[in-house]
Amino acid sequence: DVKVTQSSRYLVKRTGEKVFLECVQDMDHENMFWYRQDPGLGLRLIYFSYDVKMKEKGDIPEGYSVSREKKERFSLILESASTNQTSMYLCASSGDKAKNIQYFGAGTRLSVL
């Protein structure tokens, strides 16, 4: 079974703090994604990566950055957290052989106070 693990289920941070959300997958998948999910807006793509050290902006990259130093790990960074970044963050991965199927982590519910 594919396993995508996000480091925290719940996180509370203060405005202006630097926040790291970590995601690790154990299936040697090439592709990894970060989404945020908000009521009424569905899943919105923040950043994605198709290879180590490679990153592409998604639909809403502002206020975020990412890092992919190793194939299995994709980190989302909030340089200076703001209250409008309070959301559910979901990491996903997919392999090149079944490129169109994404496997999700359990999500991190981030509250920025």
Added chain:
Amino acid sequence: RKEVEQDPGPFNVPEGATVAFNCTYSNSASQSFFWYRQDCRKEPKLLMSVYSSGNEDGRFTAQLNRASQYISLLIRDSKLSDSATYLCVVTTGNQFYFGTGTSLTVIP
């Protein structure tokens, strides 16, 4: 115009009912189509892929209509455990586009 649009519902149906969801997509070049299921406070999980020829998995039937650019999901004999949000997903090139989800509650 959104890439993918879904009726958010909610759909409240009695056990045993048949319920159908539709999802429209805007890009005729889209190549792959899926339904995902998301339980409350959980991550989305793949329910089934959708093909032009239609595909069935037990009580679930998915259909793709390329001419009208919509996909559908039919659930027969609804169970309480079917209560969830159903997301349609469309891929275009390297991009995934998610619908906002349709909420289903099956009532005893």
